[in-house]
Amino acid sequence: MxxxxxxxxxxFNDLLAELSDSDVVVEVVASTGARRPPELAQAQRLQDxxxxxxxxxxxxVQVSIETVAVLEEVGRRSLxxxxxxxxxxxxEASQLKFMARGMLAIIAWIDGSSTHQIADLQQAIxxxxxxxxxxxxxxxxxxxxxxxxxxxxxxxxxxxxxxxxSSVRISTxxxxxxxxxxxxxxxxxxxxxxxxxxxxxxDMIFVVEMPDYQATGEWQLKHGxxxxxxxxxxxxxxxxxxxxxxxxxxxxALRCRVDLETSYGPDHxxxxxxxxxxxxxxxxxxxxxxxxxxxxxxxxxxxxxxPELETTS
Numbered sequence: 001m002x003x004x005x006x007x008x009x010x011x012f013n014d015l016l017a018e019l020s021d022s023d024v025v026v027e028v029v030a031s032t033g034a035r036r037p038p039e040l041a042q043a044q045r046l047q048d049x050x051x052x053x054x055x056x057x058x059x060x061v062q063v064s065i066e067t068v069a070v071l072e073e074v075g076r077r078s079l080x081x082x083x084x085x086x087x088x089x090x091x092e093a094s095q096l097k098f099m100a101r102g103m104l105a106i107i108a109w110i111d112g113s114s115t116h117q118i119a120d121l122q123q124a125i126x127x128x129x130x131x132x133x134x135x136x137x138x139x140x141x142x143x144x145x146x147x148x149x150x151x152x153x154x155x156x157x158x159x160x161x162x163x164x165x166s167s168v169r170i171s172t173x174x175x176x177x178x179x180x181x182x183x184x185x186x187x188x189x190x191x192x193x194x195x196x197x198x199x200x201x202x203d204m205i206f207v208v209e210m211p212d213y214q215a216t217g218e219w220q221l222k223h224g225x226x227x228x229x230x231x232x233x234x235x236x237x238x239x240x241x242x243x244x245x246x247x248x249x250x251x252x253a254l255r256c257r258v259d260l261e262t263s264y265g266p267d268h269x270x271x272x273x274x275x276x277x278x279x280x281x282x283x284x285x286x287x288x289x290x291x292x293x294x295x296x297x298x299x300x301x302x303x304x305x306x307p308e309l310e311t312t313s
Contacts, residue, residue: 019173021096022085023068024050024103030077031165037072037079038166045158046168047081052154053103054085057125059141061095063087100174101128106148107170110155111180118145118191145192153188160184200260201278206230208252215242219277221254230258230275237280251286 016025026046028038051065069082087095102125109121126142143151159181162168168179185191206221212232219230219238232238240246248254257279263272 016171019171021093021100021173023173024065024083024085024100025080025171026050026083027078027080027169027171028162029167031163033165034077034163037074037077038162040070040079042158042161042166043070043079043081045154045161046170047083049151049154049158050083050103050170052151053106054099056106056143056147056151057099057102058087058095059143061087061089063099097174098129100172102143104170104172104175104177106151107155107177107179110152110185111183116185116191118148121148149188149191152185152191155179156185156188200262202258202260203281204256204258204275205284206254206256206275208248208250208254210250211241211248212238219254221275228273228275230256230277232277232280236277237283238277246283248283249286253284253286254280255282255284256280 019025026043028043028046030036030038047065047067054063054065064086066084066086067081068084071080071082072078073080085096085099086092087099089095105124105128106121109116109124113120122142122145129142159179162181166181168181170177170179204223206219206223206228208219209222209227210220212219217232219232221228221230237246238248241248254277256277259276259278261274261276263274
């Protein structure tokens, strides 16, 4: 283990020897000068990071993680969590093996990468996916860059909550790793490089979920099944609503001219879409809005828009 000679802990070593692909052991050892083992809250943040990694790697598979045992060793000033992962499905064993190896790859990338390029981590996970039998029945659903950044942020949060001089070891049936608490990523969200399509206009119909009663310029709208906040700029028909000359209620619809800003991650998944209302063509009362189909943004216009690179942070 990362802290003391393993031969002094025969019972704990027996536990590690019996780990299955569904088991993860998180051991936190306090610094030499500490009088007590680490607090459970510190280990819980590490458990949250484990869960975040597994969920990022699971794709559409619904994973669940339960705490099997908590072991506190006062003499060693250590606290250990024994976790068990469930991933129901026809190929559960292969999926568990892939996720365990993927979690270790995420930690190795955080602690060992000199450039911290998300594309490098995705490539490492892609190699792991094709090296397990999870690929025998179907191509694996690889984690998006946004999901990986969420997992990275969870590991950073767990590291930040540990006292100086502490040590952490993550053990699985597929390998073990000691966290390098000296390695940190100050702004995990900055790892996402976004390509934005700006100043792209389209005619769209939104259903009003909540009018802007507070005159903040933000309207809670719904387009199809997607809920969004749209920003209204001055000079539109909505000015009459703010002057109480026009009645707009929840359920009414707005036929609008909007500017769209779509943010993409490095692997081209859509991270977010922003709408800015530049013109309100018509207000449709609720009775009429129910019979109107939403207008979709024209696809050719999306493809012809000029991309602009910038960070999402």
